[in-house]
Amino acid sequence: DWTAESFVEQTVNHLRQKLGNDRVVMALSGGVDSTVAATLVHQAIGSNLYCIFVDNGLLRKDEFEEVLLSYQDMGLNIKGVDSKSHFYKSLAGISEPEAKRKAIGKSFIDIFDQEAHLIEEVKWLGQGTIYPDVIESVSIKGPSATIKSHHNVGGLPDFMKLKIVEPLNTLFKDEVRSVGRTLGIDEKILGRHPFPGPGLAIRILGEITPEKVSILQEVDAIFIGGLRKWNLYKDVWQAGVMLLPVQSVGVMGDERTYESVVALRAVTSVDGMTADWAHLPYEFLAEVSNDIINKVKGVNRVVYDISSKPPATIEWE
Ligand code: XMP
Numbered sequence: 001d002w003t004a005e006s007f008v009e010q011t012v013n014h015l016r017q018k019l020g021n022d023r024v025v026m027a028l029s030g031g032v033d034s035t036v037a038a039t040l041v042h043q044a045i046g047s048n049l050y051c052i053f054v055d056n057g058l059l060r061k062d063e064f065e066e067v068l069l070s071y072q073d074m075g076l077n078i079k080g081v082d083s084k085s086h087f088y089k090s091l092a093g094i095s096e097p098e099a100k101r102k103a104i105g106k107s108f109i110d111i112f113d114q115e116a117h118l119i120e121e122v123k124w125l126g127q128g129t130i131y132p133d134v135i136e137s138v139s140i141k142g143p144s145a146t147i148k149s150h151h152n153v154g155g156l157p158d159f160m161k162l163k164i165v166e167p168l169n170t171l172f173k174d175e176v177r178s179v180g181r182t183l184g185i186d187e188k189i190l191g192r193h194p195f196p197g198p199g200l201a202i203r204i205l206g207e208i209t210p211e212k213v214s215i216l217q218e219v220d221a222i223f224i225g226g227l228r229k230w231n232l233y234k235d236v237w238q239a240g241v242m243l244l245p246v247q248s249v250g251v252m253g254d255e256r257t258y259e260s261v262v263a264l265r266a267v268t269s270v271d272g273m274t275a276d277w278a279h280l281p282y283e284f285l286a287e288v289s290n291d292i293i294n295k296v297k298g299v300n301r302v303v304y305d306i307s308s309k310p311p312a313t314i315e316w317e
Contacts (some may be wrong), residue, residue, distance in 0.1 A: 026050070036168060054112070184199065189235065203315065217264050222296070230284050238275075244263060260299050265277075265315075272314060275308060275309040
């Protein structure tokens with residue numbers, strides 16, 4: 001019978017034997033999978049695990065700082081890398097969703113390659129790949145798969161010559177969470193909604209600018225904070241906000257405004273393959289909408305997305 005406790009014990013032993021005194025590099029995302037995978041490797045080899053957490057400028061408000069702190073609290077050998085400007089530059093002028101994903105994937109590889117080179121004699125690349133990622137032959141998800149999908153781009157970065165270690169590649173998501181609990185990882189990380197690798201870039205329709213990112217971060221923080229405050233966060237599988245490339249007319253006092261529209265998106269789902277829009281209480285939506293319009297400069301209209309998947313996808317890009 002599979003138990004999280006025995007999985008942890010066996011995996012840590014196995015990793016210890018396999019890795020010996022070798023050094024391992026891993027990119028962490030703040031998500032469940034990479035965090036649990038890193039914690040297992042860390043238990044096996046300690047500070048020979050070098051973790052890298054990249055600030056791509058497309059994370060949620062304050063997320064980089066908060067997650068970095070919790071990684072440090074967990075005792076991980078973690079380096080935070082501020083690469084915001086690198087990502088923004090690579091995204092400048094790009095509006096097409098797949099082109100955004102490509103630019104982000106490439107920037108991520110650039111930064112990771114640069115950082116991996118700073119670690120002397122690193123032999124392994126650790127990844128938080130889970131079983132569904134393995135069976136999904138064409139995956140577009142997460143830094144790990146981003147790396148894989150770039151295998152055939154030609155001119156492999158040096159870190160691709162590393163051997164791969166993937167301690168979670170036999171597990172499903174719920175098993176990963178229970179392993180995470182056994183390892184004592186913070187519920188705040190384990191209970192997190194999924195968040196796409198390209199982050200807020202695919203929730204800003206059209207071209208990305210640092211100003212738009214910061215507007216969206218504020219709006220998103222009010223929406224997600226509201227879900228937590230109203231105790232609705234756990235009832236929803238994923239939630240986020242889209243910043244639309246649309247201006248609409250409003251009034252503020254005696255003034256006419258002409259500002260952005262945001263669309264709130266919250267869904268219920270099992271695996272993200274199909275999803276229903278979450279039937280959130282009107283009172284909650286009213287409070288969040290008022291908060292957003294009163295507090296976030298540049299937004300004068302809030303709409304709620306009531307489309308299910310299929311045919312609509314969860315993200316808008
Ligand atoms: P869709 O929009 O296809 O999203 O219904 C299904 C799930 O996948 C996430 N998603 C992504 N995750 N890189 C990722 O790591 C991506 O490019 C990407 N696109 C969508 C989305 O957030 C949802 O959880």
